[in-house]
Amino acid sequence: MTSIPTPGAKRLGLVIDLDTCVGCHACAVNCKEWNTSGHAAPLTDFNPYQDHPDGVWLNRVHTYEAGTGPNSRTVHFPRSCLHCEDPPCVTVCPTGASYKRAEDGIVLVNAEICIGCKLCSWACPYGAREFDQDQGVMRKCTLCIDRIYNENLPKQERVPACVATCPARARHFGDLGDPDSAVSQLVAERGGFDLMPEMGCKPVNKYLPPRRRAMAAPPVEAPRAASGAGASVLRWIDRVLSR
Amino acid sequence: MIPDFSVILLTTASGVGYGMLAWLGVLNALRLLPSSPWFGVAAILFALALSTIGLLASTLHLGHPERAWRSVSQWRSSWLSREGIMALVTYLPALGFAAAWWFAGAATGAAVVLGLLAAVCALGTVACQAMIYITLKPIRQWCNRLVMPNLLVLALFTGAAWLAAAVTLDDPGGSRLVATIAALFGVAAGAAKLAYWRQIDAAPPVATIESATGLGALGHVRMLESPHTEENYLLREMGYTIARKHASRLRTIALAVGFIAPVLLLLVGIALRAAVDRILLPLAALAAVLGIYVERWLFFAEATHTVTLYYGRRDERVT
Numbered sequence: 001m002t003s004i005p006t007p008g009a010k011r012l013g014l015v016i017d018l019d020t021c022v023g024c025h026a027c028a029v030n031c032k033e034w035n036t037s038g039h040a041a042p043l044t045d046f047n048p049y050q051d052h053p054d055g056v057w058l059n060r061v062h063t064y065e066a067g068t069g070p071n072s073r074t075v076h077f078p079r080s081c082l083h084c085e086d087p088p089c090v091t092v093c094p095t096g097a098s099y100k101r102a103e104d105g106i107v108l109v110n111a112e113i114c115i116g117c118k119l120c121s122w123a124c125p126y127g128a129r130e131f132d133q134d135q136g137v138m139r140k141c142t143l144c145i146d147r148i149y150n151e152n153l154p155k156q157e158r159v160p161a162c163v164a165t166c167p168a169r170a171r172h173f174g175d176l177g178d179p180d181s182a183v184s185q186l187v188a189e190r191g192g193f194d195l196m197p198e199m200g201c202k203p204v205n206k207y208l209p210p211r212r213r214a215m216a217a218p219p220v221e222a223p224r225a226a227s228g229a230g231a232s233v234l235r236w237i238d239r240v241l242s243r
Numbered sequence: 244m245i246p247d248f249s250v251i252l253l254t255t256a257s258g259v260g261y262g263m264l265a266w267l268g269v270l271n272a273l274r275l276l277p278s279s280p281w282f283g284v285a286a287i288l289f290a291l292a293l294s295t296i297g298l299l300a301s302t303l304h305l306g307h308p309e310r311a312w313r314s315v316s317q318w319r320s321s322w323l324s325r326e327g328i329m330a331l332v333t334y335l336p337a338l339g340f341a342a343a344w345w346f347a348g349a350a351t352g353a354a355v356v357l358g359l360l361a362a363v364c365a366l367g368t369v370a371c372q373a374m375i376y377i378t379l380k381p382i383r384q385w386c387n388r389l390v391m392p393n394l395l396v397l398a399l400f401t402g403a404a405w406l407a408a409a410v411t412l413d414d415p416g417g418s419r420l421v422a423t424i425a426a427l428f429g430v431a432a433g434a435a436k437l438a439y440w441r442q443i444d445a446a447p448p449v450a451t452i453e454s455a456t457g458l459g460a461l462g463h464v465r466m467l468e469s470p471h472t473e474e475n476y477l478l479r480e481m482g483y484t485i486a487r488k489h490a491s492r493l494r495t496i497a498l499a500v501g502f503i504a505p506v507l508l509l510l511v512g513i514a515l516r517a518a519v520d521r522i523l524l525p526l527a528a529l530a531a532v533l534g535i536y537v538e539r540w541l542f543f544a545e546a547t548h549t550v551t552l553y554y555g556r557r558d559e560r561v562t
Binding site for chain 2: 002003004018023025028052053054055056057060061062063064065066067068072073074075077079088090091092093094095096097113114115116117118119121122123124125126127130131132133135136137138193194195196197198199200207209210
């Protein structure tokens with residue numbers, strides 16, 4: 001059913017720390033690795049080892065420069081499905097293939113009944129959905145539903161592939177509907193924010209802002225005008241060496 | 244947004260078909276159309292054929308056309324689903340209208356009631372189609388209050404132009420009234436289109452790269468590195484850009500071919516009467532549909548999507 005279910009208490013999602021993300025793309029690669037054989041499989045690739053490679057990825061890492069001048073920051077920015085509380089990608093679906101689970105808030109696609117009309121990818125402001133040209137259906141992040149509830153995995157591995165692999169611990173997984181959970185505490189403490197709140201989708205995933213620098217970048221010194229006998233010797237050496 | 248051939252054909256052809264069906268129902272109820280059974284049935288079936296071509300064309304862009312039947316299930320939430328249902332429902336009164344016209348006569352109560360029902364369903368289908376676009380918030384050129392009046396008045400204009408051509412083929416000289424209606428709606432449609440273009444040129448973007456990344460507190464944001472070196476689905480589908488000078492040239496073409504030429508041809512046809520009607524009115528109908536095709540192509544090509552902000556593109560057309 002593409003109507004949004006009455007929201008449950010549980011809202012599983014990710015918290016992404018833009019301060020510690022180093023932009024290594026490991027989350028994107030491990031996502032691809034796990035999901036090309038998991039619930040959302042296959043994530044088709046065309047020409048993966050030739051000119052013009054093309055394919056479905058559920059996670060993409062952008063790099064931005066924020067601010068100008070000596071205090072500008074380089075920010076690595078992983079972008080994936082935000083499992084919104086009010087997902088427009090779900091309500092536009094004409095078949096019921098795109099749905100939000102009442103029990104944990106995860107937004108999924110049922111590839112068995114998806115007709116591949118692409119309307120959900122138009123409705124998502126964040127570009128979270130990518131069309132599988134080969135299979136003719138829409139793909140998206142499943143929050144690794146086949147890991148987080150997988151009793152065949154050791155308990156500490158029951159987190160999304162992107163979280164498990166992040167070497168900088170910039171990605172956190174948990175229940176954002178529970179104000180006492182570790183992720184909710186982290187969001188409260190660090191001032192976690194929503195992406196494009198003006199779209200009214202109420203994303204569950206939160207992003208943590210880059211921390212303020214403890215030390216301001218030192219101003220670039222102006223070259224001093226040289227004078228005196230030492231300076232004329234240096235100028236002479238410079239002239240000789242410049243010949 | 245990518246101007247996909249099948250979707251453009253859908254909205255253009257079904258717009259003409261449903262517009263024509265609406266006029267057939269309304270004008271027959273007012274007894275302003277030829278009453279011959281041949282004319283009625285041929286015109287209704289022609290209008291239905293056009294909208295059917297549109298609907299079938301739209302299934303071409305699906306990843307799984309064989310599953311298209313599933314798309315009528317989510318009428319509670321999805322405008323695409325509602326459009327599909329309205330399109331299917333329209334066949335019932337429309338075919339009943341044709342049958343009543345053929346067997347009982349155009350002026351009978353059955354034909355009048357079924358005709359009016361078909362008209363309501365036809366315009367309802369176009370309205371559902373408009374709602375699909377209007378509810379897409381990330382695309383400001385579609386999530387726009389002028390889209391609904393535009394699609395409706397354009398469907399009524401092209402429908403009237405084709406009906407005028409149909410009437411003149413049945414009864415030369417008998418099409419003055421329908422041709423006058425078509426000319427009036429042509430002027431209204433042109434004005435609606437100009438208002439829409441003015442609006443989308445003046446409206447501010449709905450989001451910025453700063454709000455998309457949430458990094459605005461640090462200052463101006465620009466993309467340093469894209470996540471991938473090649474175009475992906477998102478950029479192909481939603482990152483389609485059209486140069487400003489090409490867009491303005493195409494707008495002029497759409498306006499000249501789709502609105503000005505048909506209105507002039509209709510006016511000359513009305514003035515000169517029977518002799519040249521049979522050439523001028525079909526020409527007007529053809530010009531209208533060609534112009535509307537260009538107009539609909541632009542409706543897609545000029546639409547911008549917020550996902551492109553993540554790729555460092557500003558919401559403006561390339562100069």
